[in-house]
Each structure stands twice: as C-alpha cells, then as structure tokens.
Amino acid sequence: MTDHTVKKNPASIPHSIWDADDLRRAEKEAADSLGLTLYELMQRAGEAAFTVSHTLYPQSTHWLILCGHGNNGGDGYVVARLAVAAGIRVTLLALENNKPLPEEAGAAREAWLNAGGVIHASDTVWPDDIDVIIDGLLGTGLRSAPREGVAALIKQANAHSAPVVALDIPSGLIAQTGATPGAVIHASHTVTFIALKPGLLTGKARDVVGVLHHNALGLENWLAGQETHIARFDVSQLVQWLPARRPTSHKGDHGRLVIIGGDYGTAGAIRMAGEAAVRTGAGLVRVLTRIENIAPIITVRPELMVHELTPQTLEESLEWADVVVIGPGLGQQAWGKQALQKTENFRKPMLWDADALNLLAINPDKRHNRILTPHPGEAARLLNCSVAEIENDRLLSAQRLVKRYGGVAVLKGAGTVVACDDALGIIDAGNAGMASGGMGDVLSGIIGALLGQKLPLYDAACAGCVAHGAAADKLAAQYGTRGMLATDLFCTLRRVVNPDVIDVEND
Structure with missing residues (x-):
C-alpha cells in the first residue's frame, strides 16, 4: 500500500x-x-x-x-x-x-x-x-x-x-x-x-x-x-519528551485544562479536542460549551467535565486552569467573540486554534504565552496574504507568524513547521489520511494536554505534532489512508504517548 x-x-x-x-x-x-x-x-x-x-x-x-x-x-x-x-x-x-x-x-x-x-x-x-x-x-x-x-x-x-x-x-x-x-x-x-x-x-x-x-x-x-537552527522531529524522540510517570503521581500533577468552544452545530469539534486531551494524559479536562452540547458529550466521554459557557463559568474556569485551549467550534459570532475577549489575558499557557485564529486575524495582538495552530488558509488570513504565498515558503511563513503574534506557531500541513523566536522544526510524521475533518481539533487537545504536563510551549507543540502524526501513521500502516477519521486516532494515540511501553514491546 x-x-x-x-x-x-x-x-x-x-x-x-x-x-x-x-x-x-x-x-x-x-x-x-x-x-x-x-x-x-x-x-x-x-x-x-x-x-x-x-x-x-x-x-x-x-x-x-x-x-x-x-x-x-x-x-x-x-x-x-x-x-x-x-x-x-x-x-x-x-x-x-x-x-x-x-x-x-x-x-x-x-x-x-x-x-x-x-x-x-x-x-x-x-x-x-x-x-x-x-x-x-x-x-x-x-x-x-x-x-x-x-x-x-x-x-x-x-x-x-x-x-x-x-x-x-x-x-x-x-x-x-x-x-x-x-x-x-x-x-x-x-x-x-x-x-x-x-x-x-x-x-x-x-x-x-x-x-x-x-x-x-x-x-x-x-x-x-x-x-x-532547523530540526527534524519524529516518533523516536517522543521518549525524550514523555518519560514514564512517577508511580505516585496523581491527576493534579498532570494539568488542569480548560477547552472552550463548540457553538451551535460544532459540538463534535470540542468533544474531539476534549477526548484527545484525556487520551494524551491530561489530569483534569473541563469543557465550556453550549448547554445543548453537554449531554451528548458526557454520554460519549464521561471523563470530561462539561459546563455551559457563561461569564461566571468562564471566570471560575480561568482561575482554576493551568492551561486553556480555545477555538475548536468557537464560531465568530458574539458568543465566541466574548469568550475570546475574556480569555485573551490569561497569563498561563494557551493554545488558539480555528475560529480563535480567524478572530485574531481581525484584531491582532502579540503574546508570548500562546501557541497558534493555523492551517495554510488561517495562516494566510493572519498574515494578510494568499495561501500560495504561505505554501511557497512554509518556514518563512511560520517565522513571520511568530514575529507578528509572538509565542509559538504551528503551521500545519504535510511537513508541519513549528517555530518560535529561537527555534525552527519540521515534523516528520503523519500521512495523507489526516486530510479529513476534525484532525486539527484532535491536535489542539493533544498539545493542550502536554502543556498541562508541564512541557514548555515549543516542546509541547513539537511533541504534540509528532504524537498526532505518529498515531495516524499507525492507523495507515494497518488500514491505509483513505477513510481515516479523526476519532480513529484515539485508539493509537494512547500507545504513542506511552513510548516507554512501545519500546519495550518493540512495536
């Protein structure tokens, strides 16, 4: 194949x-x-x-x-x-x-x-x-x-x-x-x-x-x-980022993550981000979304704590959280805009994806505690240029995102590029089966979980992209690339983020 x-x-x-x-x-x-x-x-x-x-x-x-x-x-x-x-x-x-x-x-x-x-x-x-x-x-x-x-x-x-x-x-x-x-x-x-x-x-x-x-x-x-100043990252390096856990560790050691999004019709996006986070080892994951989404999400993934997104729950959650992920299914209407405005001054690690990026393109700012994860279309909006310009020099485009918006930029695609002020990496994992809806939501949850496990922004972005791609590669090796779903990754993701187990089994 x-x-x-x-x-x-x-x-x-x-x-x-x-x-x-x-x-x-x-x-x-x-x-x-x-x-x-x-x-x-x-x-x-x-x-x-x-x-x-x-x-x-x-x-x-x-x-x-x-x-x-x-x-x-x-x-x-x-x-x-x-x-x-x-x-x-x-x-x-x-x-x-x-x-x-x-x-x-x-x-x-x-x-x-x-x-x-x-x-x-x-x-x-x-x-x-x-x-x-x-x-x-x-x-x-x-x-x-x-x-x-x-x-x-x-x-x-x-x-x-x-x-x-x-x-x-x-x-x-x-x-x-x-x-x-x-x-x-x-x-x-x-x-x-x-x-x-x-x-x-x-x-x-x-x-x-x-x-x-x-x-x-x-x-x-x-x-x-x-x-x-450029590095290649692949699955062999996951063990450096994800060592075995201490036997006495508890859920509080592995991060309190809040994920915000899921406007009408996009409950799937926020659910996939939440499940990806728990499958990557986040200690506690709280999802803030539309009230209509609560029952469906809890039904399929009861380990998630799901609440209606209101000014009060958002304020309480931001005080509670170690990490925030915002954007999957957020939308660009008043509901999503207000949530982003309340969240943007969060001082701990953040990840912005999807509609959070589209809103950022309208009102740009620069923050150094944030990971941005645009696909080429979103990157083009963020840099006010064409998708062709982004794709003609992906490394330069990622560096331009960092220069303009700060923090870490993850420019997704075949050969994902991760950039920060003083480092540049290319992710050597993943396959064409990942060209399907929801894959970016899963990536957001993975990286958010790794931030909660205290990886620095750049390392969390690189490790998360490698884990994401490696999980898809395991699926492709078994089933091929056509018909791969974002939620299919959950069955292999758990193996990938435990590289000590994989090494022992010579998987």
Whole structure:
C-alpha cells in the first residue's frame, strides 16, 4: 500500500536540517577539514548514489542518466562511470550550455569520457529498454521553475515506466522551501548528500521525494560540530519528551485544562479536542460549551467535565486552569467573540486554534504565552496574504507568524513547521489520511494536554505534532489512508504517548 509520506532509511536520516544556502557555502569548509577536494567529495556522492541505486535495482541492465550543467550533473557523470564499470549499460544525456561546467563537474565529465563514455544531446531519442533513470539535472541551487528544455526532460522521465533515482534532490524541487514552481521529478528514491535540506521534508516534498536516503559522505564528525537552527522531529524522540510517570503521581500533577468552544452545530469539534486531551494524559479536562452540547458529550466521554459557557463559568474556569485551549467550534459570532475577549489575558499557557485564529486575524495582538495552530488558509488570513504565498515558503511563513503574534506557531500541513523566536522544526510524521475533518481539533487537545504536563510551549507543540502524526501513521500502516477519521486516532494515540511501553514491546 502507498501513501504520501516520505519514507526513509531511519538509521541514516539525521535530526538536524541545514539551510540550503548555508550548506552550499559550507561544503568547501567541510571538505577542507578532512583534507578533501570538492572533486573527491563529488566522487563520494556519486559512489553513494550508485551503491543505493544498484542495491535497489540489482537486476537492472540499462540506466538512463540525465546530467545537468552544474555539480548535480557532475554527480551523474560519476554514477555513469561506476555503472559501466559494474557491467551496466548506460545512456547519458546532458544539457548543453554556453558557460563552462563548474571545475568539479568538468573533471567528472572528463573522467566519464576518458573511460569510453558517450555523451548524447538532451533531445536524443530514449532507448526502449531503459529500466532505471538517474536524475542529475538540477541541484539545490534552483530558485525558479526549470527552463523549457529541462522541463521537457523532467516530464519525459515522469511519464516513463522506469523508476527514477534523484541525486541530492528531485529536479525542480526548491531545496530551501519544498516549493515546486514548475515541472518537477517524481522520484521513486532520493539520495541526498551531506545533510538534510528543508525542502526534502515540507512543502511538496512528500509528493516527489519518494524514499529518502542520506549519506554524509564521511563528514559526520564535522557536521556534528556545527550548529543548525532547523530540526527534524519524529516518533523516536517522543521518549525524550514523555518519560514514564512517577508511580505516585496523581491527576493534579498532570494539568488542569480548560477547552472552550463548540457553538451551535460544532459540538463534535470540542468533544474531539476534549477526548484527545484525556487520551494524551491530561489530569483534569473541563469543557465550556453550549448547554445543548453537554449531554451528548458526557454520554460519549464521561471523563470530561462539561459546563455551559457563561461569564461566571468562564471566570471560575480561568482561575482554576493551568492551561486553556480555545477555538475548536468557537464560531465568530458574539458568543465566541466574548469568550475570546475574556480569555485573551490569561497569563498561563494557551493554545488558539480555528475560529480563535480567524478572530485574531481581525484584531491582532502579540503574546508570548500562546501557541497558534493555523492551517495554510488561517495562516494566510493572519498574515494578510494568499495561501500560495504561505505554501511557497512554509518556514518563512511560520517565522513571520511568530514575529507578528509572538509565542509559538504551528503551521500545519504535510511537513508541519513549528517555530518560535529561537527555534525552527519540521515534523516528520503523519500521512495523507489526516486530510479529513476534525484532525486539527484532535491536535489542539493533544498539545493542550502536554502543556498541562508541564512541557514548555515549543516542546509541547513539537511533541504534540509528532504524537498526532505518529498515531495516524499507525492507523495507515494497518488500514491505509483513505477513510481515516479523526476519532480513529484515539485508539493509537494512547500507545504513542506511552513510548516507554512501545519500546519495550518493540512495536
């Protein structure tokens, strides 16, 4: 079964992510630290890509290698030479350009020719028996849509039945943002070099990267000594955020959470947020909602304390609470507006979602005790821009939300981005089954519960997003992605937020 999750070789994928421009500038420093030339580093990249490709497709006999006019094409020349040496037939097509190749790529090209290799024009007719395509057209320096000749090759590769292995990044994918402004390779596998780039994990990455492989090219020790400001978060890190509880702990130790929302017709939103909170381990959860919602919610989840939202119950609850979540099903009428106005000055940790965000966009303010959890449409309203602008640079958009509104911003989507003043993370969990109603309400309850368990805002946001995605991934592995409901997550969420148990059982 397939979904749109970027699959990985877990042992080889680091948790640090490099800014794409910084990494390009750092390559020479890294090579110098080991006494390597950039050409020797290119040899290592080509060897890594060849090894992965040959291991994946050991019965293949004819590779088509597409080489661009930069160092990505240089990697392709190295792969071609190694493939021929291994007895594989190679047809190599190269893009022409009036400018000379970079020094390292030029050396790789000459080595290919000296080994008896032939370079065909990019418009050469492809042989009929191609069984693997190597994409070395465009690398991490791309900033706009591929030009017409390159786009034609990309489209031809995508239409071919042979699997595509992309070198460093699928051609047409922007390394920093994950945007695809034009034609883009749909790779079966991507072998990325030295370090992860953000665009491999967010934006359109999950549609085009395929299975992600990583090789540091022997620079692991150098990389370990460098600081990066972007992190990859996945299920393996949950145990750091969620250690086993003390045997003598009691419900008061795990947070008093108030969840506010559920206007007429949206009782489901507030109920899902409340149940997600108790399933994530909140000590006590009080729901403030319309009086009509009380009986239905208590009937399905009696562990929740459900009250009518009135000025008196709101005031009492804010005094009682350690954490507030507001927004699921809140609406934008007077009832919801008044609740938000009373809640906005709460001094302890808060999470604002859904209609609380839409109301915030109308009356912006900046607070540092708050997590915002917008989807791209809500983020566009908060930043007064288009959804396309949000999606074109999700990392920058999340940082802009923090700069304007303070606290922590969680920009939801494939490759959710979490940002605060001094940290930036990409969530490497979740799948396409989560594109259904109510998933955001569940996430709000999860993060709210973790805030009540005394995780700092940024950690609660990251851990909550990972737990949310990991619970959905467990469901997808068993049932597939189509037809996944938000409430389905409750059966796997409990397992995910007890990672010590999962580790013991090797789940």
